[in-house]
Amino acid sequence: MRIEYSESLSVDERQHIVNEVLLHDRAPVGVGMPRAIGLSARIDDMLVGGVCGRIEKDRLYVEYLWVDSRFRSQGIGSNLLQAVESAARDGGCVESQIETLSRKTARIYLARGYRVMHHLCNYIPGLTLIVMTKELGESHIVEC
Numbered sequence: 433m434r435i436e437y438s439e440s441l442s443v444d445e446r447q448h449i450v451n452e453v454l455l456h457d458r459a460p461v462g463v464g465m466p467r468a469i470g471l472s473a474r475i476d477d478m479l480v481g482g483v484c485g486r487i488e489k490d491r492l493y494v495e496y497l498w499v500d501s502r503f504r505s506q507g508i509g510s511n512l513l514q515a516v517e518s519a520a521r522d523g524g525c526v527e528s529q530i531e532t533l534s535r536k537t538a539r540i541y542l543a544r545g546y547r548v549m550h551h552l553c554n555y556i557p558g559l560t561l562i563v564m565t566k567e568l569g570e571s572h573i574v575e576c
Contacts, residue, residue: 463489469523471515473499473508483512485520492520492568494530513544517568526569533559541566 441449454465466486473481481499485492494516499509517528530546532538533556538548546564555561 458488466493469516469519471512471519473512475503481508481512483516485516487520487523487525490524490526492517492525492528494528497530509540510544517566521568526567528566528568529563530565531561531563533561535560535562538562538564 451465458464466488468484468486469492470484471482472479479500480503482496483494483498484496485494487493494513497509497513499512520528528546529549530541532541541564542548544566546566548562549565550561550563552561552563
């Protein structure tokens with residue numbers, strides 16, 4: 433048997449690896465594949481904002497929240513965040529988690545009910561990862 437190593441992966445190969453890791457890690461607790469969730473904001477058919485994330489079991493993971501710089505401070509980001517939280521809550525989620533590398537953005541999330549759970553200094557050299565959570569529904573005590 434000869435094993436070859438390559439520095440290239442196709443998009444399909446990368447997705448296969450991701451899927452296999454997700455299935456392996458989640459199998460012991462009976463959690464299936466994450467379910468994607470996303471919403472967009474448009475003005476006259478032009479994309480001006482969006483939110484992308486995933487739902488796993490009863491938690492929403494907000495992965496990306498973006499608003500075009502020309503349309504910031506108009507409530508679009510807050511409305512997107514509120515809408516994705518509402519959709520997740522309607523789907524049975526009781527908690528939301530969001531991460532940011534920006535202290536300014538973290539303050540915005542704090543004002544919207546999130547609390548800081550963890551700081552990881554120098555996550556990317558010079559940047560701190562801030563992990564935040566918010567209860568969306570009836571909370572429960574989980575065994576860790």
